[in-house]
Structure formats: structure tokens, C-alpha cells
Amino acid sequence: xxxxxFLGIYFVRVAGIDLAVVGAAFLVENALxxxxxxxxxxxxxRVGRRALLVPAAxxxxxxxxxxxxxxxxxxxxxxxxxxxxxxxxxxxxxxxLLLDLAPPERRQAVLALNYTVMSVAYTLGVMPAGYVAExxxxxxxxxxxxxxxxxxxxxxxxxxxxVPVETGxxxxxxxxxxxxxxxxxxxxxxxxxxxxxxxxGLVVIASPLFGAELGLGEGYIGLVLGGNSLIVAALAVPVxxxxxxxxxxxxxxxxxLVLAAAFACYALxxxxxxxxxxGTIVFxxxxxxxxxxxPAAVARLAPAGRRGAYQGGWALVGSLAMGSALxxxxxLRGAFGWQGAWxxxxxxxxxxxxxxxxxRARLLERV
Numbered sequence: 001x002x003x004x005x006f007l008g009i010y011f012v013r014v015a016g017i018d019l020a021v022v023g024a025a026f027l028v029e030n031a032l033x034x035x036x037x038x039x040x041x042x043x044x045x046r047v048g049r050r051a052l053l054v055p056a057a058x059x060x061x062x063x064x065x066x067x068x069x070x071x072x073x074x075x076x077x078x079x080x081x082x083x084x085x086x087x088x089x090x091x092x093x094x095x096x097l098l099l100d101l102a103p104p105e106r107r108q109a110v111l112a113l114n115y116t117v118m119s120v121a122y123t124l125g126v127m128p129a130g131y132v133a134e135x136x137x138x139x140x141x142x143x144x145x146x147x148x149x150x151x152x153x154x155x156x157x158x159x160x161x162x163v164p165v166e167t168g169x170x171x172x173x174x175x176x177x178x179x180x181x182x183x184x185x186x187x188x189x190x191x192x193x194x195x196x197x198x199x200x201g202l203v204v205i206a207s208p209l210f211g212a213e214l215g216l217g218e219g220y221i222g223l224v225l226g227g228n229s230l231i232v233a234a235l236a237v238p239v240x241x242x243x244x245x246x247x248x249x250x251x252x253x254x255x256x257l258v259l260a261a262a263f264a265c266y267a268l269x270x271x272x273x274x275x276x277x278x279g280t281i282v283f284x285x286x287x288x289x290x291x292x293x294x295p296a297a298v299a300r301l302a303p304a305g306r307r308g309a310y311q312g313g314w315a316l317v318g319s320l321a322m323g324s325a326l327x328x329x330x331x332l333r334g335a336f337g338w339q340g341a342w343x344x345x346x347x348x349x350x351x352x353x354x355x356x357x358x359x360r361a362r363l364l365e366r367v
Contacts, residue, residue: 002125003144005225006133006218007067008209008326011076014137019209021073023327026205029080029087030323034316036088038181041096041312049097049308050159054152056089061148065141084319091319092312099299099311100163107299108248112240112292119229119236126229130222181313186301188359190317193252193297195352196290197318199259201325202345203228203283207266207276209326210338214272224280231284232291240292248296249360251289256353258286260346267342279342 011022044052063082070076102110125147132140181187208221243251265279295314302310332341 002122002129002222003064003067003140005126005204005208005222006129006137006140008205009212009218010067010133010137011070012209013212015070015072015076017070017073017076019330020327021076023330025073025076025080026325027320027323027327028077029084030319032081032084033087033091034319034323036085037092037315037319038309038312040089041092041308041310041315042306043308044093044096045306045308049093049100049163050155052089052093053097053159054155056086056093057148057152057155060086060090061145061152064148065145068138068141087319088315091315092308095295095311095315096308097163099295106244108240108244108292108296109237111295112236115291116233116236119233122226122229126222127226128222130218130220133218133222183301185362186298186310186313188362189249189297189301190314192256192352192355192359193290193294194317194321195256195259195349196252196286196294197321198325199262199283199286199345199349201322202263202329203280205322205326206329207280209329210266211272211276213338216272216276220273221276224277227277228280228284228287231281232287235288236291239288243289243293248293248300249356252293252297253353253355253357253360255286255289255293256349256356258282258289260349260353262286263342263346263349267339267346 008019008022008026011017011025012019040052060083063079063086066079066082070079098110098114099107129140129143132143204225208218208225211221211224212218262279262283265282266275269275269278295311298310298314329341332344336344
């Protein structure tokens with residue numbers, strides 16, 4: 001993610017590609033990732049997680065640094081498709097693996113612990129990555145490749161013995177793959193909770209470009225985003241442990257309203273550096289809730305034996321949301337400026353928060 005944070009800047013400023021084209025490429029990448037994720041998630045329910053995770057990590061190590069070869073729209077879309085295919089395995093199968101290992105009554109705390117580790121890693125990556133990017137994107141590409149080589153090696157060592165996979169009633173591979181999207185409760189939840197992956201895309205991918213266009217350097221942007229990860233790393237486990245007894249659905253509406261406040265800060269705080277800093281800090285407090293509550297909620301909705309399929313279904317929703325963040329921001333910025341774009345996102349977050357609050361009783365009855 002420390003690489004992805006600065007790719008929007010790289011493709012626009014260094015490769016000289018129009019922002020609208022870059023946004024479309026991010027959308028295509030995430031659309032492919034999302035479309036293929038339910039297939040790989042359902043497949044992992046049958047063949048196990050290791051058989052997919054190790055090759056995906058190795059493939060990512062090979063493809064990710066190839067962003068340096070992007071010189072125009074054609075090569076950008078080719079690179080985006082390759083990265084999207086790798087992510088289609090990584091996202092749902094890694095989530096399903098973590099849920100395999102977590103006791104059902106402790107899933108939210110375990111997910112928070114995992115998210116804490118990722119936040120620490122992101123902090124350790126994005127802070128220096130901003131300064132590395134200012135000097136050499138080639139070095140940043142090399143470090144990204146080495147990182148995924150390490151991921152593949154860790155999977156090989158850690159998964160030497162099979163991990164038990166929950167079993168349930170089997171249908172055809174196609175039915176298992178699309179099972180989440182025939183589930184009314186899942187669809188209802190996903191329609192409102194889509195605000196959370198969209199917000200991640202806005203903060204990680206769109207806000208750096210927002211800051212850069214207002215004159216902020218990559219080093220400062222990386223420092224602010226790294227500070228967000230420090231807050232999450234410090235508080236995610238205590239917050240998840242505290243809210244876990246009430247279930248994953250209860251506080252998601254409130255978290256969405258906090259997102260609305262964060263987007264309003266981006267729009268209304270007058271100085272660019274202060275706007276990025278304050279908005280990102282406020283966003284962190286919403287992230288403390290939804291980072292563990294959303295995947296735990298999806299796990300609660302999944303029938304026995306379809307954990308990978310449901311995580312894949314949510315990966316499709318999340319990928320489309322994150323992938324649309326830059327394209328949507330480019331369109332809204334062109335029409336209303338950055339201030340109008342952030343205020344539009346704030347209004348959407350308020351609507352999502354009201355919907356999540358309204359439906360929480362129904363979802364609790366389902367599980």
C-alpha cells in the first residue's frame with residue numbers, strides 16, 4: 001500500500017497520463033479484482049488457502065514493480081489488469097484464512113489485531129516511501145518486489161501443514177461463487193457498507209493527489225498517512241475488544257457519520273496541510289470501528305462452508321468501491337472542485353450511516 005499511495009501521483013506527473021485515464025485504469029483494475037474474487041474465494045473453500053496464496057504473492061512480486069514500464073494508457077491498462085488479477089486472490093483468500101484461524105467468539109478482536117499489524121507495517125512503509133518516491137520511483141519499485149517475495153516465503157513457512165477449512169453443504173462451483181449475491185441480507189448490508197471501502201480509496205488514493213495539487217509534497221503526505229496508521233495501530237485492538245460483545249453491526253452507523261465529519265474537514269479546513277492532517281485524523285476514528293467490524297459482519301452472514309465465497313463477494317464490493325474512488329474524485333473535482341467533491345462524499349456518508357442504523361436490528365435477527 002505504500003507504493004499504491006503514490007501511484008496516482010506517478011502516473012499523472014511522471015508518466016504524463018491524464019487523471020481521468022488513470023482513474024479509469026484504477027477502476028478497471030479493481031473491477032477485475034472484484035469480479036474474480038468470488039471465484040478464487042469459493043475455490044479456496046474447496047482446495048485450501050495455501051494453494052492460491054503462495055502463487056499469488058509470487059506473481060504480485062513480479063508484476064507490481066512493472067509500473068515503471070507504464071508510458072501511456074495502453075501499458076497502464078495492461079499493468080492494471082495484471083495487478084487486479086493478483087489482488088483477486090490475495091484479498092478474499094487471506095481474509096478467509098484469518099477467519100479459519102480465529103475462534104468464532106474472538107473474530108473481531110483477531111481481525112483488529114491483524115489490522116493493527118498491517119497499520120504498523122503501512123506506517124513503516126508509507127513514511128519512508130514518500131521520501132523515496134521524491135527521489136526515485138525505481139527504488140520504490142524494487143522495495144515493493146522484495147516485500148512480496150517475503151510474503152510468499154512467509155506463506156510457505158507458516159502453512160506447511162493444512163489449515164482446517166469449515167465444511168458445509170456443497171453445490172456447484174458456480175452456485176457457491178455467486179451465493180453471497182443471492183442472499184438478501186448480504187446485499188442489504190453491502191449496499192450501505194460500501195461507504196467504508198470507498199472511504200479507504202478516497203484517503204489512500206485520492207487524498208494524496210488532492211494534497212499534491214494543493215502544493216503539498218509526497219514526504220508530508222506520507223507522514224500524514226503514516227500518522228493515521230499509528231492511531232489505528234495503537235487503538236484498534238482495545239476498541240475491537242470493547243465493542244465485540246455487542247456484535248459487529250451495532251456501531252457501523254456511527255462510524256459512517258465520523259467519515260462524514262472527516263470528509264467535511266477535507267473540504268472546509270482552510271489551509272491544505274491542516275485540511276489533510278485534520279481530515280485524516282478524524283477518518284482514523286471511523287477506521288478503528290469498520291476495519292474489524294465489516295469483515296466480522298460478513299463472516300457472521302456467511303453460511304457454513306462458504307466463508308471464502310462470502311469474503312470474495314465482499315471483495316467484489318470493496319474493490320469496485322476503492323477502484324472508483326479516483327475516477328469519481330476526478331469527475332467531481334472537474335465539476336465542483338475538491339471542496340464540492342469532499343462535501344458530496346460527506347453527504348453520502350450521512351446517508352449510509354442512517355441506513356446502517358436502520359438495518360442493524362434486522363441483521364442482528366439474521367445472525
